[in-house]
Amino acid sequence: MDRRTILVTGANGFVGSALCRQLALLDCLAPRAAVRGAARGPAEVPTVTVGDLAASTDWSAALAGVDTVVHTAARVHVMKETAVDSLAEFRRVNVEGTLSLARQAVAAGVRRFIFISSVKVNGEVSHPGHPLSADDAQMPLDAYGISKHEAEQALWQLAVSMAIEVVVIRPVLVYGPGVKANFNSMMRWVARGVPLPLGAVDNRRSLVSVDNLVDLVITCIDHPQARNQTFMASDGDDISLSQLLRALGRALGRPARLLPVPPAILQGAATLLGRHDLAQRLLGSLQVDIAKNQRLLGWQPPFTLQQGLNDTARSFLENQRT
Template sequence: MTAPLVALTGSTGFIGRYLLAALTARGYRVRVLLRRPVELPPGISGAVVGDLARPQNMAAALGGADAVVHSAGLAHALSGAPDDDYRTFNTEATRGLAQAAARARVRRFVFLSSIRAQTGPSAPGILTEADAPAPTEPYGRSKLAAEEALAGIDIDYAALRPVLVYGPGQKGNMAAIMRLARVPYPLPLGGLAGRRSLVSVESLSDAVDAVLRAEGTLRRPLIVSEAEPVSVAEMIGALRTGLGRRPGLVPVPQAILGAALSLTGRGEMRERLIGSLVARAAGLEAMGWRAPVETRSGLTALAQAGG
């Protein structure tokens, strides 16, 4: 039988680059959708150049495709972007691409949403898909709006909500944590008790494969997370282990560290360092999926590889 053909957006981004390699390695034929001509990586089945902000004519890109994996969008790290940009690139482009996929009779649309479609930077308790979504900033609201747009289109879809993603070439918060781990001095972070769920690009690509292969109808959001949450101190300890160093973490009380961050205008950083955001991949687990990577060993391996 002919291998399934997947149309992939965002193949030049942090997650998209890994998905391209992982899907190809798993036997899929992959057609990449590009904003501009670039040197094409090996192993792809074709490429189409187009603008996702104007996806009215995607017949060439989607013709014959069995599925779309949509990982392109305006990243959360671009915190200064206007609200309209998030709506254009994250909501309207997703809506237009999904409508085009429905017209092309694509079997399934896999949308890389975000845990921030469901919550702010921290949350009480353990989040699952059963919790009502409550995004707190334009990025998360634009992702949730895209999910709601998919629900109104006649196509089977899965809106994956990954927690904080780590892996080679990582950006944003995980890149900042890696920079902290590389600092050659003790850090006053040993007293942080807040815990965070993470997911590696390897585990995320495994979840994408799981929903591409799933039988029946999905049409729902699915959290993607590795099983055991970790504290910031444990993250840095695991990374420093991979760097061949001791953790070097001094247990300064959370209250003192939090007050110092608040006084210096770093309130969001305070919430990220001290608050917890634990999520369970309940929907995927019900489908039989388990993350193939354990977070602490994944972080250690990342640092060992020079991540």
């Protein structure tokens, strides 16, 4: 039986590499990794080198014979922004680059285009009892979220006018073995026994393990009900920041040292230091509703939150020993 080719952009990234590895295990799908410049894709997957994600990039070699594109490549959060106009730079990559790829995919006869977007399209916060859903009004606030929202809108216009199916997936914070950035920092703090003033934080955050996200993406490659739909991605089990740190402590074998500082004091200190954005991420709630996934796709997260945290902690500890 011929295997249908799935092009994965950003294949050397956290999500893209995990997706390629899982696709390589399937009999009916053949992943092709698209990477930038001298970057390397997963060893198990044929790789094609393309330029930066931009309007001028030529994707013809990468798209030849492709059935479905899973577009994970993007300009993501930049810790030390150097662009004079950050929104313009996000738009150049995430909007113009994405739309150029999608148009070339149409010309190449690609059947389905799966766009990995972000919960930031919905906004930065959810209110108690009202998790964000895929069909809620969009309220992006930062440059990254605005660019993802605009890319989604451009893709929907393309789906109406061209012969291609579009699927949008908006993940919350993605974690898993090899995760970097803030999640990795949290594990370092807990593993080192650093006292953290977060024991009284009782917010609610949705997370998604990379394995659950990959499973949802693979479901959307073929499912007929995924056509021209938007889905949120989470583990389906929300947790407070203090609960998350304690769960990580158990997984790391090092109980988290949490001090019960009232959140109002933390909020005030963050405001004085000009770190309102950090306070929002630590203290605010951001829950999503994935009921639509079950209703249309029959999809539920195959891995629990605790399983995901255990796998992440195990990988962290192994890397610490090497």
